[in-house]
Amino acid sequence: MKELPIDQQTRVTLHFALKFSDGEVIDSTFDKAPATLEIGDENLPENFEAYLMGMKAGESNSFQVPPEKAFGQHNPSNVQTFKRREFSPDMVLEKGVMISFADARQSELPGVVSRVEGDEVEVDFNHPLAGRTLTFDVEIIDVEPVGAAH
Incomplete structure (x- = not known):
């Protein structure tokens, strides 16, 4: 069960941090309870979900997210x-x-x-993070099929 990769129809428990490229933290769960979300529930923007696809419980990674994949360019x-x-x-x-x-x-x-x-x-009216390259750190704690008993 622990080998289930993140995909559509999975519930993911993870720690994440979103930071500016200079290291300033915008949001993080590393110092509190991890977040749980279902892929596709819009808790996480679709582009950020795309980075998680295929990751499994126990894996960590850090991604550089360009504005086009984050909150768009400043318009x-x-x-x-x-x-x-x-x-x-x-x-x-x-x-x-x-x-x-x-x-x-x-x-x-x-x-x-x-x-x-x-x-x-x-x-x-631009998103406050528009035009910024962000660092997206993730640590996957658990991956379950949606609908599995808790």
């Missing part, structure tokens, strides 16, 4: 400029502040203020 057309009056008067608008917008389908769309100048507020 200049995802940066929008608004007028100050379009925001409520008591809202703090300064660089780095995250604001939640509703898109046309009323889904939540987070944006980060990238510039405030006079009456203009520039908001960046």
Whole structure:
């Protein structure tokens, strides 16, 4: 059973760390309980799942993930400029502040203020990790078929 490779229809228990290429940790389970997920359940982006395919319990690896396989390249057309009056008067608008917008389908769309100048507020809707090469460290603890008794 321990020889089952990671594939569709498997439940994986693993430790992972996501880091910037300089080693700064973005997210990690190595200092807490491991994560358990089913391949294809969207807990992990599909491109990250692809790195795990074929790994077995007891294996570890470290992957360099280019922006195209991580959160995409930074897209200049995802940066929008608004007028100050379009925001409520008591809202703090300064660089780095995250604001939640509703898109046309009323889904939540987070944006980060990238510039405030006079009456203009520039908001960046790119994923905060867009354009970054990331290091994805994994240690596979267990691989089970989905539907197996716990």
